Amino acid sequence: MEYSDYFPYPTLRKGQEEFMEMIYKNVKIGRNTVIEAATGFGKTPCVLSSILPVAEEKAKKIVYCCRTHKQMDRVIEELKEIGKEKNVSGVSLRGRKEMCLNPVVTDFTGDTASALYVCKLLKKHNRCKFYKNVKENEDLFFELALKFSKRAVNSLEIKEVCRENALCPYEVTKEVLREADLIACSYLYIFHPGIRDNFLEAVGCRLDDLILVLDEAHNLPELAVDLGSDRISLSSLKAGINEATNYEEEEILAFLENMYEIVLSIADDIKLEDESLLTYQDLISRFTGKKSQFVDISTEKAIEDFSHYMVKRGEEIQKDKLNQGKPPRSFIHSCGVFVSNWINVRDRKDYCYFIERYITRGGVSSLRLNILDLDPRNITNQVFSSAYSIIAMSGTLTPLNAFCDIVGMQNYESKVFASPFKRSNILTLISKGVTTKSPYRNLEMYRKLVQKIMEIIDVVPKNVAVFTVSYSVLEGLLSAGLQQIVKKPLFVENKGSASSENDILVKTFKALAKKDGAVLLGVMGGRNAEGEDYPGDEMNAVVLVGIPYAKPMARVQAQVKYYADVFPGRGKYYGYYLPAHRKLNQAAGRAHRLLDDRACIIFLDYRVGQPFVKNNLSKWMTERLRILEDKEGNLKRALKVFFDM
Numbered sequence: 001m002e003y004s005d006y007f008p009y010p011t012l013r014k015g016q017e018e019f020m021e022m023i024y025k026n027v028k029i030g031r032n033t034v035i036e037a038a039t040g041f042g043k044t045p046c047v048l049s050s051i052l053p054v055a056e057e058k059a060k061k062i063v064y065c066c067r068t069h070k071q072m073d074r075v076i077e078e079l080k081e082i083g084k085e086k087n088v089s090g091v092s093l094r095g096r097k098e099m100c101l102n103p104v105v106t107d108f109t110g111d112t113a114s115a116l117y118v119c120k121l122l123k124k125h126n127r128c129k130f131y132k133n134v135k136e137n138e139d140l141f142f143e144l145a146l147k148f149s150k151r152a153v154n155s156l157e158i159k160e161v162c163r164e165n166a167l168c169p170y171e172v173t174k175e176v177l178r179e180a181d182l183i184a185c186s187y188l189y190i191f192h193p194g195i196r197d198n199f200l201e202a203v204g205c206r207l208d209d210l211i212l213v214l215d216e217a218h219n220l221p222e223l224a225v226d227l228g229s230d231r232i233s234l235s236s237l238k239a240g241i242n243e244a245t246n247y248e249e250e251e252i253l254a255f256l257e258n259m260y261e262i263v264l265s266i267a268d269d270i271k272l273e274d275e276s277l278l279t280y281q282d283l284i285s286r287f288t289g290k291k292s293q294f295v296d297i298s299t300e301k302a303i304e305d306f307s308h309y310m311v312k313r314g315e316e317i318q319k320d321k322l323n324q325g326k327p328p329r330s331f332i333h334s335c336g337v338f339v340s341n342w343i344n345v346r347d348r349k350d351y352c353y354f355i356e357r358y359i360t361r362g363g364v365s366s367l368r369l370n371i372l373d374l375d376p377r378n379i380t381n382q383v384f385s386s387a388y389s390i391i392a393m394s395g396t397l398t399p400l401n402a403f404c405d406i407v408g409m410q411n412y413e414s415k416v417f418a419s420p421f422k423r424s425n426i427l428t429l430i431s432k433g434v435t436t437k438s439p440y441r442n443l444e445m446y447r448k449l450v451q452k453i454m455e456i457i458d459v460v461p462k463n464v465a466v467f468t469v470s471y472s473v474l475e476g477l478l479s480a481g482l483q484q485i486v487k488k489p490l491f492v493e494n495k496g497s498a499s500s501e502n503d504i505l506v507k508t509f510k511a512l513a514k515k516d517g518a519v520l521l522g523v524m525g526g527r528n529a530e531g532e533d534y535p536g537d538e539m540n541a542v543v544l545v546g547i548p549y550a551k552p553m554a555r556v557q558a559q560v561k562y563y564a565d566v567f568p569g570r571g572k573y574y575g576y577y578l579p580a581h582r583k584l585n586q587a588a589g590r591a592h593r594l595l596d597d598r599a600c601i602i603f604l605d606y607r608v609g610q611p612f613v614k615n616n617l618s619k620w621m622t623e624r625l626r627i628l629e630d631k632e633g634n635l636k637r638a639l640k641v642f643f644d645m
């Protein structure tokens with residue numbers, strides 16, 4: 001088969017041949033593929049080898065969607081390996097903010113969409129010298145772009161060369177995109193409706209020209225829901241009010257003051273505790289009930305028109321702020337977009353509205369209005385209905401049919417591939433007698449959990465991670481004395497810490513693997529339990545305390561009800577159980593990252609042993625699973641045997 005010509009390594013591991021053949025055949029006929037294969041299987045070189053020959057034959061471009069920059073770099077590294085023998089090219093694409101050399105964008109914009117907007121303004125008003133240089137030094141620009149488009153290149157390599165030549169790295173990368181066989185980029189370039197059009201225009205393709213690889217695809221449902229949803233907080237409304245005052249926008253000021261009062265009055269009227277569902281009219285009727293001296297908002301149509309006016313005025317304010325050298329952010333704009341979105345999804349069963357009380361970063365209680373997209377397919381279908389062929393893969397996609405239902409994948413073949421890990425390198429234990437089920441969450445249970453965690457830490461040679469279901473359970477373990485009795489250095493994840501602080505914490509924890517080891521205490525679904533790798537001794541054992549079922553709050557109930565309507569009989573499973581089992585699975589997979597990793601996975605909740613939960617865990621974890629009786633010393637003995645082997 002042609003794909004074996006592209007595979008860059010001398011030998012194939014178990015399952016790789018079948019993996020490549022399956023993808024090759026499917027892509028050839030434009031069918032989709034959904035695969036679960038554990039980390040360490042070698043998915044990246046296999047998928048590249050399978051699709052590159054088809055892309056060439058059918059003149060398609062490959063877009064490889066990744067979650068992190070590290071994953072994108074990995075794709076380019078593998079492509080470079082293939083490039084030693086084959087004529088292939090590809091580029092990794094970081095966001096405009098990361099690629100940009102202009103401080104107005106790098107210092108003053110928050111996300112990709114706002115960076116795109118500001119960059120457009122700078123270019124339009126001739127205020128970016130790097131862009132000007134692109135236009136004035138076209139020969140150099142095209143020479144560099146041509147050089148980069150003939151091989152596999154990392155975006156940071158492009159950025160460095162552009163810095164030396166004072167050229168815009170994003171413009172050079174854009175030129176390379178047109179010619180490259182493969183682009184490794186964030187999911188947002190394909191799934192964010194506002195970013196996708198610009199991206200496709202830059203690439204010079206339509207969706208049906210693309211072979212899409214979705215790496216770590218288990219994240220897709222959550223990402224799609226995020227993209228389809230919107231929210232506005234009291235502090236954003238306050239910031240909008242200040243902006244309207246500064247710009248002497250009396251109508252907008254009156255409208256936003258009105259809206260601020262409305263949010264407070266909704267919370268008062270319903271005696272809001274945590275969160276509560278709202279109806280379309282809960283917001284709109286309160287507007288129409290109010291008279292304003294400045295603005296006519298007595299009808300729904302008038303409110304809708306006014307929201308459009310705010311969006312337009314917000315865009316002007318963004319430009320004005322930019323001209324003043326200030327961060328080009330407008331809260332009037334975001335408030336206008338929110339009201340407009342609220343109106344746009346009226347009568348839609350696949351959206352819900354709710355109000356929530358939340359704690360701000362500063363530790364203050366505040367309120368937020370939310371529009372929640374209940375159906376990931378609102379976002380994914382825009383892509384899936386047109387892309388030529390899609391390969392969705394992850395180490396944790398089980399059950400595959402549920403994933404496909406939720407994201408709306410059709411015309412696909414799916415398979416779970418066997419683990420590449422040696423059986424003797426994995427030990428999975430479930431302890432009876434402990435749980436985080438709410439009636440049992442008390443000091444006595446926390447003490448019992450701490451005693452079991454101590455049994456584990458005492459025997460494990462180096463690093464141990466303990467991931468709990470929530471910060472309150474994490475606090476429960478600390479209040480039951482975990483910190484006092486643990487003999488290794490303990491690193492506790494802090495919900496409110498900046499990502500730079502958390503990076504230092506994780507780095508220090510990992511570094512201690514080279515000494516006597518350490519303990520990391522965090523939460524499942526949090527930043528250290530997903531997306532972060534802990535190979536080798538960086539994690540000899542991962543302890544999962546409980547199953548992270550969401551509190552049955554308003555949004556969860558709405559999700560369950562919606563799924564019950566569209567997937568009869570599976571509402572609670574898709575909307576409540578499965579998201580928790582996926583988080584559990586993700587966190588449990590942190591310790592086995594390299595083929596030689598030898599580590600234990602310990603579930604401290606008897607419920608994980610029930611088939612309903614166990615069957616949603618990846619097969620490679622459960623193949624060698626033992627359920628231990630609730631007896632002191634049992635965990636210690638089982639682990640000692642494993643680590644002494």
Ligand code: SF4
Pocket residue numbers: 096099100101102105118119120122123128129130131168169170171
């Ligand atoms: S043109 Fe390039 S350097 Fe200038 S703002 Fe845009 S991305 Fe940044």
